[in-house]
Amino acid sequence: MSEARARITAIASAAGSVLFWENGGGGLSAGRNQAFRMLSGHADWAVTTNDTSILDATFSESVTQSATTFPVASCLVGTYAHDGTALRSPGDAGHRLLGRELWLPIEPACVWNVADVLACGGFDERIGTGSAGSAQSGEGTDLLVRLSGRGGIVAAPGIVVHGRPHAYGLSPAGRVAKDYAYAVGTGVVYRRHFAGPMTLARVFWPAIQGVLHAARTRDGVDLRCGLARARGRAYGYFRPEQALRTCGRGNASDRWRSPGAGLPTGRAGGTVS
Numbered sequence: 309m310s311e312a313r314a315r316i317t318a319i320a321s322a323a324g325s326v327l328f329w330e331n332g333g334g335g336l337s338a339g340r341n342q343a344f345r346m347l348s349g350h351a352d353w354a355v356t357t358n359d360t361s362i363l364d365a366t367f368s369e370s371v372t373q374s375a376t377t378f379p380v381a382s383c384l385v386g387t388y389a390h391d392g393t394a395l396r397s398p399g400d401a402g403h404r405l406l407g408r409e410l411w412l413p414i415e416p417a418c419v420w421n422v423a424d425v426l427a428c429g430g431f432d433e434r435i436g437t438g439s440a441g442s443a444q445s446g447e448g449t450d451l452l453v454r455l456s457g458r459g460g461i462v463a464a465p466g467i468v469v470h471g472r473p474h475a476y477g478l479s480p481a482g483r484v485a486k487d488y489a490y491a492v493g494t495g496v497v498y499r500r501h502f503a504g505p506m507t508l509a510r511v512f513w514p515a516i517q518g519v520l521h522a523a524r525t526r527d528g529v530d531l532r533c534g535l536a537r538a539r540g541r542a543y544g545y546f547r548p549e550q551a552l553r554t555c556g557r558g559n560a561s562d563r564w565r566s567p568g569a570g571l572p573t574g575r576a577g578g579t580v581s
Contacts, residue, residue, distance in 0.1 A: 334433055334438070334439070334440075335436055335440070336431075336437040336438050336447070337430075337431035337434075337438075337439060338431075338438075338439075340356055340430070341430040344420075344430060345426065348422055352375070352421065352422060352423070353371065353384075353419050353420065353422065354419070355416075355418065355419045355420070355469075356415045356448075358415075358471055358472075360471055360472050361416045361469050361470065361471045363468075364468035364469065366468075367467065367469070370386075370464070370466040370467045370468070371384065371419050371464075371467055373466065374419070374462075374464035374466065374467060375419075377402070378464070381421065381459050381460055382420070382421045382424040382425075382428075382455040382459035382460060382461060383413070383420050384419040384464040385398040385405065385413040385417065385463050386398070386417040386464055386466070386467030386469055387417060387467065387468045387469070388414045388417040388470075389469070389470050390470065390472060390473055395473060396412060396413065396414045396417060398412055398463035398465055399412070399465070400463060401463060401464060401465055401466065403462070403463040404460045404463075405452075405456070405463060406456060408502070410449055410452045410456060413448065413449075414448070415447075415448040416471050417467065417468075417471075418452075419464070421459060424455055424459055425451065425455070428454045428455055428458065431450075432447055432450050435447045435450065435493050435496060435552065436448075436493070440553075440555065441551055441552040441554060441555060442489065442492045442544075442552075442555055443489075443492045443495075443496045443544055443551050444486075444489035444492065445489070445490035445492075445493035446490075446494055446497040446544075449497050449501075450497050450500065450501070453497075474486070480529045483533055484529070484532050484536045487537050487540070488537070488540040489540065490537075490540070491514070491537040491540025491541045494541050495540060495541040495542060495543060495545035495546075495548070495551070496551055498511065498541065498544070499544065499545045499546075500548070503545075511538065511541040511542055511545050512538050512541075512542070513538075514538045514541065515535050515537075515538035517534050518531045518532070518533060518538075519531060519534065521534065522534075
């Protein structure tokens with residue numbers, strides 16, 4: 309048993325049973341889809357936490373209250389916080405997220421209606437962390453857009469999940485690699501659901517942001533990350549089908565887990581429910 313699996317088992321043992329399974333290297337989207345299929349008929353709601361997520365002390369109570377208040381919602385969107393600061397907040401309680409507001413949620417702070425997720429086909433396994441292609445993000449927003457026409461995506465800020473910022477613990481090289489890979493997924497979802505002149509401006513805006521931040525902070529990493537995000541979004545937007553193909557140079561998410569990227573090497577082999 310790996311060190312990570314042993315640690316998770318120790319934490320979960322107090323709350324009940326813990327189930328491990330190998331998802332065949334299909335990435336996070338594939339693992340989540342398998343979890344939803346296994347939960348079907350046994351649970352109405354499921355939360356897709358990260359391995360670094362910490363649930364607020366009132367999490368279960370808040371989910372129960374929100375699910376009772378908004379029983380037809382397809383997804384309840386909570387607040388994602390770090391060190392007492394909200395990194396992502398869905399807005400006023402009960403607000404239904406539409407259009408570009410669907411970029412506000414982050415998967416670890418989402419509580420999903422299991423039946424609705426399965427009815428919509430689940431997460432697109434071609435995108436998301438650990439997927440075979442270049443697009444290492446966007447699977448959550450893609451699913452939220454598809455779900456928004458069903459029971460709705462409802463803000464439930466009383467649900468709080470604590471986690472880490474996007475670039476936590478990464479070296480400059482790791483930040484650039486992760487920003488690029490995530491931006492490819494953003495570009496794919498832009499093209500799929502939000503194509504248009506305004507979106508084109510958003511594709512290239514990170515490059516301008518990078519220049520402005522670098523001029524203010526004198527930090528060249530800001531410029532490199534901005535350019536990487538613009539390149540990634542452009543690749544995903546203008547060549548979405550190619551971005552979804554299997555990478556020939558190994559899994560894209562491993563590039564910010566290399567020794568030079570500031571995180572341990574190796575990939576998670578299983579999914580926890």
